[in-house]
Amino acid sequence: MSTEERIRLFRETYSAIRTEISKVFVGHNEIVEGTLIALLAGGHVLLEGVPGLGKTLLVRTLGEVLDLSFSRVQFTPDLMPADILGTNIVMEAPGGRREFEFQRGPIFAHLVLADEINRATPKTQSALLEAMQEHQVTAGGKLRRLDEPFFVLATQNPIDQEGTYPLPEAQLDRFFFKLLVGYPSASELGQVLNRTTAGVLAEVKKVLPGERLLELMKLVREVPVASHVQDYAVRLVLATHPGTQTAAPKASKYLRFGSSPRGGQSILLAAKVRALLEGRFNASYEDIQAAAHPALRHRLILNFEAEAEGITTDHIIDQVLNDVPTEAAAMVGA
Amino acid sequence: MAAALSGLWAGLLAGALLSLLSIAAFKLWPLPIHIPLWGAAFPLVGALIGAIACAWKRPSTTEIARWVDHKQALQERLSTALEVLPAANDWAALVLTDAAAHASRVDPRKLVPFRLTTAAKIAAIILLAAAMLGFVPEQRSELQKRRQADAENIRETGRRISELSRRLVEKRPPTVQSTQVAMETAMDLGKGLERATLTRMDAMREISSAAEKIRARAKTLADDPALKQMRQAARSAGGEVSSREALQKQIETLKNQLGTESSFEQIDKLRSKLARMEQTARASTDGGLGAGANQEIAAGLSELARQAQALGLNLPELDAAIEALAAQQTDRFLQKLEAAMSELEKLSEMSKTLQALQQQAARIGRDLAEQLKNGQAESARETLSKLARQLQDSRLSPDQLGKVLEEVQKAIPASENYGRVSDHLKKAASEMQCGKSGEAAASLQAAAKELESLMQQFGDAETLMATLDALNQASMCIGAGQCWQPGRRPGAGNGSRPGAGVGTWADATQQWDAPPGEMVDNSGFQRPDMDPRSADAERQEGAPLSPTKIRGQFSQGGQMPSISLKGVGIKGQSTVGYEQAAEAAQSEADSALSQEKVPRSYRESVKNYFDEIRN
Numbered sequence: 001m002s003t004e005e006r007i008r009l010f011r012e013t014y015s016a017i018r019t020e021i022s023k024v025f026v027g028h029n030e031i032v033e034g035t036l037i038a039l040l041a042g043g044h045v046l047l048e049g050v051p052g053l054g055k056t057l058l059v060r061t062l063g064e065v066l067d068l069s070f071s072r073v074q075f076t077p078d079l080m081p082a083d084i085l086g087t088n089i090v091m092e093a094p095g096g097r098r099e100f101e102f103q104r105g106p107i108f109a110h111l112v113l114a115d116e117i118n119r120a121t122p123k124t125q126s127a128l129l130e131a132m133q134e135h136q137v138t139a140g141g142k143l144r145r146l147d148e149p150f151f152v153l154a155t156q157n158p159i160d161q162e163g164t165y166p167l168p169e170a171q172l173d174r175f176f177f178k179l180l181v182g183y184p185s186a187s188e189l190g191q192v193l194n195r196t197t198a199g200v201l202a203e204v205k206k207v208l209p210g211e212r213l214l215e216l217m218k219l220v221r222e223v224p225v226a227s228h229v230q231d232y233a234v235r236l237v238l239a240t241h242p243g244t245q246t247a248a249p250k251a252s253k254y255l256r257f258g259s260s261p262r263g264g265q266s267i268l269l270a271a272k273v274r275a276l277l278e279g280r281f282n283a284s285y286e287d288i289q290a291a292a293h294p295a296l297r298h299r300l301i302l303n304f305e306a307e308a309e310g311i312t313t314d315h316i317i318d319q320v321l322n323d324v325p326t327e328a329a330a331m332v333g334a
Numbered sequence: 335m336a337a338a339l340s341g342l343w344a345g346l347l348a349g350a351l352l353s354l355l356s357i358a359a360f361k362l363w364p365l366p367i368h369i370p371l372w373g374a375a376f377p378l379v380g381a382l383i384g385a386i387a388c389a390w391k392r393p394s395t396t397e398i399a400r401w402v403d404h405k406q407a408l409q410e411r412l413s414t415a416l417e418v419l420p421a422a423n424d425w426a427a428l429v430l431t432d433a434a435a436h437a438s439r440v441d442p443r444k445l446v447p448f449r450l451t452t453a454a455k456i457a458a459i460i461l462l463a464a465a466m467l468g469f470v471p472e473q474r475s476e477l478q479k480r481r482q483a484d485a486e487n488i489r490e491t492g493r494r495i496s497e498l499s500r501r502l503v504e505k506r507p508p509t510v511q512s513t514q515v516a517m518e519t520a521m522d523l524g525k526g527l528e529r530a531t532l533t534r535m536d537a538m539r540e541i542s543s544a545a546e547k548i549r550a551r552a553k554t555l556a557d558d559p560a561l562k563q564m565r566q567a568a569r570s571a572g573g574e575v576s577s578r579e580a581l582q583k584q585i586e587t588l589k590n591q592l593g594t595e596s597s598f599e600q601i602d603k604l605r606s607k608l609a610r611m612e613q614t615a616r617a618s619t620d621g622g623l624g625a626g627a628n629q630e631i632a633a634g635l636s637e638l639a640r641q642a643q644a645l646g647l648n649l650p651e652l653d654a655a656i657e658a659l660a661a662q663q664t665d666r667f668l669q670k671l672e673a674a675m676s677e678l679e680k681l682s683e684m685s686k687t688l689q690a691l692q693q694q695a696a697r698i699g700r701d702l703a704e705q706l707k708n709g710q711a712e713s714a715r716e717t718l719s720k721l722a723r724q725l726q727d728s729r730l731s732p733d734q735l736g737k738v739l740e741e742v743q744k745a746i747p748a749s750e751n752y753g754r755v756s757d758h759l760k761k762a763a764s765e766m767q768c769g770k771s772g773e774a775a776a777s778l779q780a781a782a783k784e785l786e787s788l789m790q791q792f793g794d795a796e797t798l799m800a801t802l803d804a805l806n807q808a809s810m811c812i813g814a815g816q817c818w819q820p821g822r823r824p825g826a827g828n829g830s831r832p833g834a835g836v837g838t839w840a841d842a843t844q845q846w847d848a849p850p851g852e853m854v855d856n857s858g859f860q861r862p863d864m865d866p867r868s869a870d871a872e873r874q875e876g877a878p879l880s881p882t883k884i885r886g887q888f889s890q891g892g893q894m895p896s897i898s899l900k901g902v903g904i905k906g907q908s909t910v911g912y913e914q915a916a917e918a919a920q921s922e923a924d925s926a927l928s929q930e931k932v933p934r935s936y937r938e939s940v941k942n943y944f945d946e947i948r949n
Binding site: 327 | 404410411413414425426428432
């Protein structure tokens with residue numbers, strides 16, 4: 001199959017997924033797009049929003065649309081790491097001999113829904129660290145690889161809600177995107193009510209098997225990025241590092257820590273996916289700028305001053321985007 | 335082109351800033367005028383340099399691709415295509431095809447739209463500020479203003495000296511090399527003063543130095559006895575000495591214009607009477623023209639008209655005035671009376687000129703001897719030519735030859751001061767005695783030529799004296815902080831008193847053309863135009879003696895010449911007596927005077943000053 005055909009297939013698949021999701025999930029196009037971009041880039045997604053906005057529904061629907069194994073873990077304060085990863089239990093062999101056998105946890109699925117992830121203790125949350133980064137877990141003294149593709153789609157309530165534990169920075173950094181789920185509009189809410197109160201359940205089809213998803217993920221990484229576009233992504237990340245020469249003024253003032261290199265990787269991969277979705281064969285400055293917010297907002301750690309003044313990481317990212325010029329803009333003095 | 339435009343605006347901005355700074359600096363400090371003038375050109379130069387520099391630095395293909403991507407919102411298609419091109423794989427082909435498709439829709443004309451950038455707008459504001467700053471008066475101290483005015487005066491004076499010298503040379507080209515050199519010195523001086531920025535002292539020193547050179551040459555010419563005589567004759571005649579024939583021609587012309595043989599005194603008397611009559615008529619008219627006054631004026635005017643007719647004067651306006659008076663047309667009468675007065679004044683002036691010409695003609699010697707004696711070179715030259723022509727005439731009788739011989743012999747003693755003229759005359763006389771009329775005529779022609787040469791030298795001397803006088807006046811003007819112009823002396827303006835000089839009540843129009851260091855014999859000078867009109871003269875004419883009270887008036891005088899001398903202020907108590915200090919100062923002044931440190935124009939004043947403080 002030629003590259004052009006692969007790209008065409010990419011767009012068709014994406015379109016099909018969107019169509020299937022829209023049968024169940026109403027509105028929130030940016031959230032859906034962001035989630036799909038993260039999946040196509042091979043990243044994990046953290047969805048944040050108050051309860052009842054459809055976060056879980058979105059992930060669950062995505063699990064149904066993708067022809068992948070799906071598991072859901074409801075995070076609670078008493079959830080233990082073994083409940084996620086699995087544990088060795090004593091099993092009786094046919095010969096009457098008893099031996100330990102590893103019982104795989106819900107992490108062993110292609111698509112894992114970590115619902116209300118911030119309701120679990122940090123210890124349990126950290127159980128996902130190795131799985132999310134290395135796509136493997138160490139349990140019962142053995143290293144066990146997870147099947148590819150592997151995605152964690154987590155939802156969380158805002159941390160100021162009762163009974164929540166903020167995710168550790170290391171954990172947050174492993175999420176490709178953090179998407180903020182807002183309230184639906186009036187028309188969207190109307191559609192939601194129509195669909196959920198009429199007694200008719202929409203059925204979705206599986207449109208994307210795992211193998212094809214892996215191929216699409218491979219295609220994404222082939223998208224060319226010009227050096228100056230990549231350099232722009234680098235400069236954006238560097239501008240979030242407080243106290244450095246490259247830092248944007250607002251970043252220096254309100255940030256305790258800036259983005260890790262994973263932020264840059266996320267921006268660039270997301271830009272590639274967006275370029276393909278936009279019908280282009282190359283990533284552009286616009287793609288980088290579009291990916292900046294979801295890729296960086298959970299990687300920037302605000303300082304006390306920012307917290308006190310009600311500054312959010314999105315404000316900082318806006319300022320960084322404003323302060324860091326694209327190379328062409330700098331060249332013409334615009 | 336975009337780079338050039340960008341450079342142009344940036345250069346314009348930089349130039350406008352420099353321009354503003356230069357004008358501001360000029361307004362605050364006494365900088366030369368060429369600094370703001372150059373400053374005015376900075377924006378243009380800056381814009382040009384900026385445009386050229388930026389256009390010269392050609393951007394790379396990659397930079398152009400990125401710039402076009404940005405300008406046309408091609409989303410980095412062109413720049414990415416350039417980068418992936420070497421890879422030559424499927425992606426490169428796709429990116430290239432996509433970029434080519436989008437590039438084909440790019441309109442190059444829209445790539446560089448002409449618009450004013452921020453730099454251009456700021457530059458325009460700065461230029462406007464600079465232009466407005468140009469109308470703000472300069473902040474200058476009095477000393478700076480005076481120096482500036484001095485420099486301007488000196489420059490203008492230099493230009494005028496140069497112009498005057500050039501005109502003098504054109505009018506009367508020098509015949510001798512040394513005179514030419516002296517005049518070139520004056521011209522060079524003028525150019526030097528015009529170009530250089532000099533202080534008052536420096537300029538006066540320069541003028542004094544040039545004047546010394548010209549004076550040396552003038553003195554050489556002034557020592558020539560023949561030129562002395564010619565100058566005396568010229569001064570006596572009140573200008574250039576014309577020949578008898580030329581004078582006669584002018585006299586005849588004036589007589590024809592005048593139409594009468596009446597003397598100046600007669601006409602002037604008539605004019606005075608008419609003036610009094612006009613005054614009376616105006617006084618009567620102001621209070622209403624009564625019948626008695628009317629009759630009296632009519633009678634007076636009729637008497638005047640009769641006298642004018644008796645003198646042969648034609649005064650139609652006077653007749654018209656009498657008619658208007660008879661017709662009780664007051665306005666017309668006054669108008670005609672004024673016209674008649676003007677007519678009579680004109681006739682009076684012509685009569686006066688005629689009288690002066692007649693007197694001048696009368697002073698011209700009757701024969702060659704008298705002409706030479708009186709320094710009337712032009713007349714003498716013509717006489718010599720006439721005698722030569724007579725000698726060449728074959729019909730010359732012995733009696734006539736004898737008369738010519740007698741005239742020539744009589745002229746020989748008077749020609750002693752005329753160089754080789756005497757030799758030629760002697761030779762001519764001896765040749766005539768031998769009957770060699772032809773040779774004698776040639777000798778007389780040679781004498782005429784010699785006289786002509788002397789006249790040319792006299793012309794040189796006059797040119798040099800005029801130049802010298804101009805330089806002296808220019809020096810005094812500069813010393814007084816004034817701009818010199820030909821004919822102007824330092825002090826008040828034309829005609830107002832006090833006139834030229836310091837503390838004198840001289841006439842502003844007076845001329846002093848005596849050679850330096852030489853006494854002038856003015857005995858025998860006749861200046862009827864300057865004759866005083868005493869009360870006796872009025873009394874003789876029967877004019878009523880009415881006491882006239884004239885109120886004295888004080889008027890602001892001209893600027894006194896001043897000179898600034900640098901000195902060192904000494905503080906503390908004096909340790910020497912006043913007299914000792916004065917003597918020491920005077921000796922220093924004497925030393926300065928002798929060493930040419932003090933300009934010539936001020937030497938006398940400096941000397942007098944120290945003489946006074948010593949006494």
